Amino acid sequence: MASALETLCGQAYGAKQHHMLGIYLQRSWIVLIICTILLLPLFIFTAPILRLLGQEQSIASMAGTFSLWFIPVIFSLVFSFTFQMYLQSQSKNRIISYLAALSLILHISLSWITVTKLHMGVSGAMGSMVLAMWIPTFGQFAFLLCGGCPDTWTGFSWIAFKDLWPVIRLSLSSGAMVCLEVWYNTILVLLTGHMQNAETEIDALSICLNINGWEMMISLGFLAAAGVRVANELGGGSAKAAKFSIVVVVGESLSIGSVLFVLFLLFRGSLAYVFTEDGEVAREVAVLSPLLAFSILLNSVQPVLSGVAVGAGWQSVVAYVNVTCYYLIGIPLGIVLGYLIGYQVNGIWIGMILGTLVQTLVLVCITWRTNWDKQVTIAQERVNKWLLPKSNVACGGRGTA
Template sequence: MIKESWTESKKLWKIAGPAMFIRICAYSMMVITTICAGHLGVVELAAVAIQGNVIRGLAFGFLYGMGSALETLCGQAFGAGKIQMLGVYMQRSWLILLGTSVLLSFIYIFATPILKLLVQDEDVDDLAGEYALWMLPQLFAYALYFPMQKFLLAQRKLMAVAWIALAALIIHAFLSWLLIFQVGLGLVGAAITLNLSWYIIVTCQFLYIVYFCRDAWKGFSWLAFNDLWAFIRLSMASGVMLCLDFWYMSSLTLLAGHLKNAAIEVDAISICMNLNGWEAMIFIGFNAAISVRVSNELGAGRPNAAKFSVIVVILTSLSIGLICMGIILATKNQFAVLFTNSKVVRETVSNMAMLLGVTMVLNSVQPVLSGVAVGGGWQGLIAYVNVGCYYVIGLPLGLLMGYKFDLGAKGIWTGMICGTALQTVILLLITYFTNWNREAAQAEDRIRVWGGSAESYTNRSSKGKENAEYENNP
């Protein structure tokens, strides 16, 4: 068992390591922008936090979720040796996500009245709305980026993307310093820098796909327009499942804006959420890895291997989550200095350290279980679980504790943690009672309907040259 666990762990880390690094670099660009805004002023930090967690969060969550449909389809097609379908799937996802971005753009355009309708601080609303307009190009970068990311992830071609992400992060840090502080463009400079950094990533990834993924990318094809409705349904299920996760924690920042000293509360929550988001990139890496492992093994007809992979990744991620909690509690009086010069904000953050630590532990398991759901294609079921745990139980409980019991941001956060804890328990039970043999059969049906054929399953020992090489050399 120890040998098998070590072998599986190496397979997971081979995918998760680069995936984590890519996500940490991408997320760090936003954190750098937040840090710069914090040193411009309290209102500037709150405006960037509101735009990032509410306006961008709404769009990001939905597009990321819709793009995650490719984790199911590309992963299972790759496991079945249907590599040529990956490029077609990616193009279908581009069409759907770009169309969705056009609709989501109205959230950016009308950000100020939307935020004022939600009764935020007026000064923060005006600045956040102006900043949102400048950030509109990033929305369409997401629509191009997420399908490419899933396309490469399914093939485990992530090292080149990791180098691209690192280069973009370095460029972003330099341009942030130059445009925000030296040139004096303030938040406009921050928006220009962030948009430019994302389009550098998108352009470089596309060039890599064209020149180094010739087995899976055969150029643009009219096949991308086939079976669009079925693809939209799976994308929508993925979008609802994952965006409910993103919106849930984003609403914490929104609700904090209704409290006394709203700017201080929003700043403190923003700092905690940025650190939580940084840590979450580790577990989103595991989310990606387990999604690929489960979808590959189900597509290749190995249900027991998929189940074993789930056990290994849960234990690994939980251990890391406990370590992160310990670090936060040990440095609770120091870490806020990175983001702000305000003593009041730093003290507020220190008082929230325990909640942040507990959230980090829960977030070490929950994204992994969501990755299992994506790999298995259970998005519709998990969407119902998320609605019940988050919006029927967690959010109302948070409102009750925050406003009725006058516990402020800590009360809101505590109630929402209860919803996350319940969701995690339910996902664990669903995973535990899963019939993995049935899941493998459903993966076969899915591939046959969307580009595969039953003939590919007559000899499961031959699933494509690249897949076989990976299995023999984990």
């Protein structure tokens, strides 16, 4: 849902309405905190929910333990994601990188101490994760309050509680778009849990998805770049610059994805031993590696086009595309190939890849056929519609900061 802020802040910053960014940030906090509170029962009752869905007792119980530890994490994400969108829209990426590096070092160090030296197991690993997630958030708060964004932050304001409905609506569209993508991969694990020899299958799949997740971080970086550049250029009134940004970002991401595609095909036999010493799991990873390579290739294009959609404010359109391609094409095909034809986890993943391929082709067509001059007009109308006078924002900030 925080990606709504990427659209709002990016377009307002491009239109030089800098004083609105702080108001949008606070409105997003209000919306996301309420949403997180509403989601708490899902985290509290994860184990019984998974058991009702037919998962094995051991898998459901461990998932329930992890989900309870994630409660403080999801509250930290309310602020870390919104801060990230707010700062990225102003191209203030350095502070995000520094704090992320600090968080990574801290997480690795604390995990090593708590798990290896203190033998605290899951509790140690998750406790270190909670600390590592909150420290960058406090750092971003300090950066903001100490004058890191003087043009866009005028202090806390009661104005943020007004006109929340447009932010809620765009946030819900953004949440639907992103969640439908994330849940798509989660369903892959859920379906695999019903296979024969499920633990080995899930171990192998988890390794592949972990590798895929590492590579996805590169694509998410390009997603952010595409979203920021497109939003800034549309808000600034330049359709030509927006189109040029799309071509450059997609080209760079696809080049990196193509290199990784070849590397994962070449080294598929040795990938698993970075994560496990189990020969059976390693052999299963080697079988899945070609599918992993194709997923990585698609991931070098699809997230970037999603970033373009976020920058232009198309979240609701992409949500409909995701429902159709993922849940009406990809998952049914995966179930047929995996269960009915008997390809097991390979069949499920092939179906999911085909769904992603269709979604990518649809997004390419939408992007190619878009009238970007019209998108400039829409973006500027959105900025002007929600614009508040700078004097009003400043007065509201001084009164409550």
